[in-house]
Amino acid sequence: MSILSISGITKNFGGLTVLDGIDMEIEQGKLYQLIGPNGSGKTTLINVVSGLLKPDDGKIIFDGTDITQKGLFDTYKTGLVRTWQIPQPFNTLTTMENFLISSSGNAGESFLIAPLKSKWKNDEKRITDKAMKIMEIVSLVEKKDTISQNLSGGQQKLLELGRAMMSDASMILMDEPIAGVNPTLAHEIFEKISSLCKKQKITFLIVEHRLDIALQYADHVFAMNRGKIIAQGSSDDVIKHPKVMESYLGE
Numbered sequence: 400m401s402i403l404s405i406s407g408i409t410k411n412f413g414g415l416t417v418l419d420g421i422d423m424e425i426e427q428g429k430l431y432q433l434i435g436p437n438g439s440g441k442t443t444l445i446n447v448v449s450g451l452l453k454p455d456d457g458k459i460i461f462d463g464t465d466i467t468q469k470g471l472f473d474t475y476k477t478g479l480v481r482t483w484q485i486p487q488p489f490n491t492l493t494t495m496e497n498f499l500i501s502s503s504g505n506a507g508e509s510f511l512i513a514p515l516k517s518k519w520k521n522d523e524k525r526i527t528d529k530a531m532k533i534m535e536i537v538s539l540v541e542k543k544d545t546i547s548q549n550l551s552g553g554q555q556k557l558l559e560l561g562r563a564m565m566s567d568a569s570m571i572l573m574d575e576p577i578a579g580v581n582p583t584l585a586h587e588i589f590e591k592i593s594s595l596c597k598k599q600k601i602t603f604l605i606v607e608h609r610l611d612i613a614l615q616y617a618d619h620v621f622a623m624n625r626g627k628i629i630a631q632g633s634s635d636d637v638i639k640h641p642k643v644m645e646s647y648l649g650e
């Protein structure tokens with residue numbers, strides 16, 4: 400059964416049809432990659448699925464809930480979380496603090512409960528422990544007390560991934576998670592993503608331009624061109640597909 404089911408998604412900007420009837424079925428615990436030349440509509444699709452933009456037509460069902468008309472925050476609450484192409488951590492906070500504020504289910508977040516420390520002390524301990532575990536997974540333990548603006552570009556990407564995990568996301572959408580990252584770290588980031596996917600059954604839909612690095616980690620690839628899915632399947636099959644090869648010729 401699909402965790403995310405997208406049908407007939409259409410989005411127009413003015414007179415331009417940027418998404419033209421997109422259908423996708425996504426199963427839990429797999430790593431999906433979305434490829435396509437510049438301007439094919441990949442970022443717009445991620446924006447629509449995450450609730451940043453509303454589609455003009457079509458339907459999006461996530462984990463049994465119709466999220467077609469939900470905004471970013473309500474979509475996030477269902478467990479579908481997007482990280483941003485450019486990491487936007489709270490720059491003046493440490494890595495640890497960034498992790499703590501990204502956690503779901505912290506009673507201390509509520510202004511009404513915040514003054515009653517006894518009510519959230521247990522939460523605080525639980526959330527700090529969870530942050531430490533996730534920091535280990537994304538290799539940031541040593542940077543726990545570093546102000547996030549002093550992290551390297553690659554470490555900020557790992558911070559972004561860790562923050563998404565703190566929210567207990569069951570599915571994570573990423574737009575170019577290795578843009579501007581050196582190849583060694585880029586592989587490291589994809590290895591972490593791939594292992595999260597397998598061990599914790601977190602589902603990933605990732606837009607990535609650097610196919611040489613990213614494709615080998617994908618369980619399933621969707622190729623887009625001009626607002627349509629033109630091919631899907633294994634990395635090898637999709638990359639050799641005549642329509643996909645043709646779509647990249649102009650690049």
Ligand SMILES: Nc1ncnc2c1ncn2[C@@H]1O[C@H](COP(=O)(O)OP(=O)(O)O)[C@@H](O)[C@H]1O
Nearest residue numbers: 412413417435436437438439440441442443444
């Ligand atoms: N907010 C917007 N208003 C008007 N046109 C847009 C907007 N966002 C994207 N577009 C257009 O939609 C098309 C798809 O863009 P995008 O989704 O960013 O493609 P990709 O991520 O595949 O490079 C492009 O032609 C782009 O110029």
Ligand SMILES: [Mg+2]
Nearest residue numbers: 441442443574
């Ligand atoms: Mg894009």
